[in-house]
Amino acid sequence: MQNMDFTIAVIEDDPIQLENLQTALKGQGFSVVSYADRVSAEKGFNQSLPDLVISDIILGTEMDGGFDLAKHLLTFERPIPIIFLSERQSEFDIYTGHALGAIDYLPKPISLNVMIAKVKNLLRITGSTASNPTQPQSASKIEGLHLADNQFKAYWNDKPLDLTATEYEMLRQFALSGQKTVVTYDTLQESTQGVVERNTINTHICRIRNAFKKVDQDFNLIHNEYGRGYSWQNKN
Known part of the structure; x- marks a missing residue:
């Protein structure tokens, strides 16, 4: 475009x-x-x-x-x-x-x-x-998480998540990486093509977590990996 x-x-x-x-x-x-x-x-x-x-x-x-x-x-x-x-x-x-x-x-x-x-x-x-409305859904490696790239919409157990386009792109990195894989700060920043500054990543991750909690109050799967980034896993 x-x-x-x-x-x-x-x-x-x-x-x-x-x-x-x-x-x-x-x-x-x-x-x-x-x-x-x-x-x-x-x-x-x-x-x-x-x-x-x-x-x-x-x-x-x-x-x-x-x-x-x-x-x-x-x-x-x-x-x-x-x-x-x-x-x-x-x-x-x-x-x-x-x-x-x-x-x-x-x-x-x-x-x-x-x-x-x-x-x-x-x-x-x-x-x-x-500009590509026929673009297919991203292949998510996380059970229960589905992504619709053509709409910037994500679904957790079939319930829509309230995310901005930037937060969607960041969440998409977890879906593509799968569980127990560290998604680095650099990867998260690069996924937004520089729109997000390094020092605001934590704020966006907080919003992503809150979006999940709105549809699943027990959600606790995105964890900080000190100095490296975040991972998706059940640490309970």
């Missing part, structure tokens, strides 16, 4: 920053829609969903406007990846962003070239699969 095939929504209340983001993205051939506040963005999404959302956290008078927008995105059947771009860099804010399904949480100010590279990597993941 070409860049022009993707629509990116940018939500930013600072008009200068909004214009800079629009110019950078349009310069790469992306279709861009922009909003200055959460309410107008939600109205726009109810009419037509973008392929990717880039949003600030503080939107006008709403200190958590971006977080509330992410909650709204979770109500749609089709998962919409979101990148937060914010001056708020506390551990709690970063955790909250990822807990709400963010693919990435980037600091302000940021190099537009770096941001564009991350956007392209992310859309390469989601776009390559979406």
Whole structure:
């Protein structure tokens, strides 16, 4: 798929920053829609969903406007990846962003070239699969875990898991590796084509575990292997 095939929504209340983001993205051939506040963005999404959302956290008078927008995105059947771009860099804010399904949480100010590279990597993941709707399911080596690559959906004992596209790709590494095999930090990071930073892998794994616990409260099969990565096994 070409860049022009993707629509990116940018939500930013600072008009200068909004214009800079629009110019950078349009310069790469992306279709861009922009909003200055959460309410107008939600109205726009109810009419037509973008392929990717880039949003600030503080939107006008709403200190958590971006977080509330992410909650709204979770109500749609089709998962919409979101990148937060914010001056708020506390551990709690970063955790909250990822807990709400963010693919990435980037600091302000940021190099537009770096941001564009991350956007392209992310859309390469989601776009390559979406462009091949006949792609078969991944062969899972884990009993009870089934993957549908063409939809970025995973099922545990036939129950759907609430995962972002990035978390799906990370979970897929466990399915392909099988039980008792260490999936290294490098493998998990490479599976997202650099979208996920090394220091946020633990947060994504936590979200993956929580997704399993929502459908299986006794789930306890993903374990940290100190200094190496994670493994899927029953250690009880």
